[in-house]
Amino acid sequence: MAIPSSISDPFASKSLPLSSSSYNPSRISVPAQITAKIEQTHLTALRRSQCSSLKASMGSPGFTQQLNNSKLDTLAEVKDGRDDIFNDLKDRFLSFKKNVYMENPEQFESLAKVQTPKFMVIACVDSRVCPSNILGFQPGDAFTIRNVANLVPTFESGPSETNAALEFAVNTLLVENILVVGHSCCGGIRALMGMQDDGSTSFIKSWVIHGKNAKVKTKVFASNLDFDHQCTHCEKESINHSLVNLLSYPWIKEKVENEELSIHGGYYDFVNCSFEKWTLDYRGTKLEENGRIVTKNKVFWS
Amino acid sequence: MANQSSELAIEQLKKLLREKEELNGVATAKIEQLIVELQGCHPNPIEPADQRIIDGFTYFKLNNFNKNPELYDRLAKGQSPKFMVFACSDSRVSPSVILNFQPGEAFMVRNIANMVPPFNQLRYSGVGATLEYAITALKVENILVIGHSRCGGISRLMNHPEDGSAPYDFIDDWVKIGLSSKVKVLKEHERCDFKEQCKFCEMESVNNSLVNLKTYPYVDREIRNKNLALLGGYYDFVSGEFKLWKYKNHVTEPVTIPLKGLDMTI
Numbered sequence: 001m002a003i004p005s006s007i008s009d010p011f012a013s014k015s016l017p018l019s020s021s022s023y024n025p026s027r028i029s030v031p032a033q034i035t036a037k038i039e040q041t042h043l044t045a046l047r048r049s050q051c052s053s054l055k056a057s058m059g060s061p062g063f064t065q066q067l068n069n070s071k072l073d074t075l076a077e078v079k080d081g082r083d084d085i086f087n088d089l090k091d092r093f094l095s096f097k098k099n100v101y102m103e104n105p106e107q108f109e110s111l112a113k114v115q116t117p118k119f120m121v122i123a124c125v126d127s128r129v130c131p132s133n134i135l136g137f138q139p140g141d142a143f144t145i146r147n148v149a150n151l152v153p154t155f156e157s158g159p160s161e162t163n164a165a166l167e168f169a170v171n172t173l174l175v176e177n178i179l180v181v182g183h184s185c186c187g188g189i190r191a192l193m194g195m196q197d198d199g200s201t202s203f204i205k206s207w208v209i210h211g212k213n214a215k216v217k218t219k220v221f222a223s224n225l226d227f228d229h230q231c232t233h234c235e236k237e238s239i240n241h242s243l244v245n246l247l248s249y250p251w252i253k254e255k256v257e258n259e260e261l262s263i264h265g266g267y268y269d270f271v272n273c274s275f276e277k278w279t280l281d282y283r284g285t286k287l288e289e290n291g292r293i294v295t296k297n298k299v300f301w302s
Numbered sequence: 303m304a305n306q307s308s309e310l311a312i313e314q315l316k317k318l319l320r321e322k323e324e325l326n327g328v329a330t331a332k333i334e335q336l337i338v339e340l341q342g343c344h345p346n347p348i349e350p351a352d353q354r355i356i357d358g359f360t361y362f363k364l365n366n367f368n369k370n371p372e373l374y375d376r377l378a379k380g381q382s383p384k385f386m387v388f389a390c391s392d393s394r395v396s397p398s399v400i401l402n403f404q405p406g407e408a409f410m411v412r413n414i415a416n417m418v419p420p421f422n423q424l425r426y427s428g429v430g431a432t433l434e435y436a437i438t439a440l441k442v443e444n445i446l447v448i449g450h451s452r453c454g455g456i457s458r459l460m461n462h463p464e465d466g467s468a469p470y471d472f473i474d475d476w477v478k479i480g481l482s483s484k485v486k487v488l489k490e491h492e493r494c495d496f497k498e499q500c501k502f503c504e505m506e507s508v509n510n511s512l513v514n515l516k517t518y519p520y521v522d523r524e525i526r527n528k529n530l531a532l533l534g535g536y537y538d539f540v541s542g543e544f545k546l547w548k549y550k551n552h553v554t555e556p557v558t559i560p561l562k563g564l565d566m567t568i
Contacts, residue, residue: 089546093544097544101542108539108542111394112394112452112539115394117393118351119351125409125432127381127383127407128405130396130408132396132399133362133366133404133405134358134362134405136357136358136362137358137396139393139396139400139539141354141393142393143391143392143393144393144396145413146410146413147413147428148431148432148435159471160472160476161417162428164470164473164475164477165391165414167470167472168391168414168473176351184378185378187435203423203433203434204431206423206427206430207428207431262351266355270377270378273367273368273374275355279349294316295334297352299356301363
């Protein structure tokens with residue numbers, strides 16, 4: 001009869017301050033490998049619950065090291081085999097801090113007060129297609145939502161994280177552009193295309209069903225292609241359907257009509273490294289069930 | 303002269319696309335290609351938004367993709383990221399930027415206030431789908447939830463409905479996932495001002511998400527099998543700091559209450 005207990009003590013860990021007041025770029029040389037003396041401490045906490053005791057082990061503040069004129073505190077290694085992960089993340093952040101954050105103090109100071117991104121980007125969760133990497137979005141550029149297969153559910157489908165983000169971006173941040181970015185070899189689209197009506201349920205099925213109109217259209221127009229090529233067709237078809245679904249939101253439709261907001265689709269092919277982009281031509285697009293979507297300014301870069 | 307006639311042609315072709323719905327895929331594609339070519343004859347001035355994207359993509363292609371052919375060859379065949387990251391949609395906190403994740407390294411979910419709702423098969427299929435895929439198909443080893451300073455979503459959670467403002471269509475429904483963090487913070491830090499309370503809630507909400515992660519059966523299973531670790535993070539872009547912690551869960555050995563040798567009459 002085990003009594004499960006869990007602890008989470010968020011404030012026991014030490015943060016990684018690099019105080020900007022002592023930073024002097026002309027005299028600092030931070031070595032690539034930050035070697036550190038490691039101290040480990042374990043915290044033991046006794047809970048007032050019946051017959052249970054628990055141990056908490058947390059990364060503790062390691063040490064302070066003088067480095068020319070700056071002070072660096074680093075996270076001590078946590079003893080239980082995940083040391084490398086903590087160190088990895090530590091190095092990643094320090095590299096950002098040194099090469100980006102400290103190089104652009106005014107920009108980050110103004111961003112800290114408020115964000116005014118021009119773009120909202122809807123992209124896939126796929127690790128290969130981060131918009132910051134492939135399209136070079138810098139901090140402050142793009143309010144980003146990432147979900148499986150970069151789908152936009154309709155207004156009528158009810159609350160979800162995607163439309164909460166849309167509401168915030170369009171009505172509060174007042175973005176000027178919404179860009180839906182699809183990509184090659186999308187697992188979510190593949191799952192949609194391969195889905196059977198066999199009564200089985202899964203989260204993936206319940207989610208990708210939002211793209212079912214694209215699947216229907218693909219089966220009609222690309223039935224002569226093999227499965228892989230059908231998936232490619234569906235990846236692009238689904239982007240267009242997401243664009244149409246965006247217009248099902250009254251506050252989006254209104255802004256598009258008033259030309260305060262533009263809606264764009266993009267397709268990143270990481271096999272050939274190419275990027276296609278197009279803009280929804282609102283005046284030309286029909287909005288019924290199987291209406292044709294008309295695009296303008298279509299470009300292709302490779 | 304040529305401009306006018308090709309513009310006219312473009313208009314007619316677009317009209318054809320709109321009105322002739324029975325056109326098959328091949329014909330449609332050809333017509334669209336024609337339109338693009340005609341537009342190319344006298345290219346419209348490039349919109350600033352488009353230029354931004356062209357520049358970004360070109361930089362990536364020349365400085366990253368073309369310089370790492372083996373990596374991108376491998377990635378084209380499949381992905382095997384070690385990390386799954388939940389981060390906020392805020393434009394200032396992209397984990398690829400602040401933690402330098404390169405393509406292929408992190409399966410990344412971004413939503414308002416970086417929330418993970420508890421396991422619920424009737425709702426939240428979006429997040430459920432990402433976890434299902436990440437754990438069962440990709441077998442990620444670490445899930446990292448990153449909160450951040452000045453989070454608009456958390457601020458809304460803390461403000462509403464006490465501020466009497468009109469409800470949003472969708473935002474309020476989403477951020478109430480973090481309601482238990484709000485309750486906890488208001489209780490433990492009631493003397494703090496609103497800004498400080500928000501900051502505590504930003505971090506407490508990360509913990510709430512970590513706890514919610516464990517309600518997904520496949521997450522729980524992989525943690526028990528020691529294949530998966532849950533990590534919390536907090537990016538403070540005001541002070542330029544990053545906090546990192548681990549979620550640990552410990553089940554103690556059972557203690558047997560002896561039946562013999564005790565006076566059971568009370």
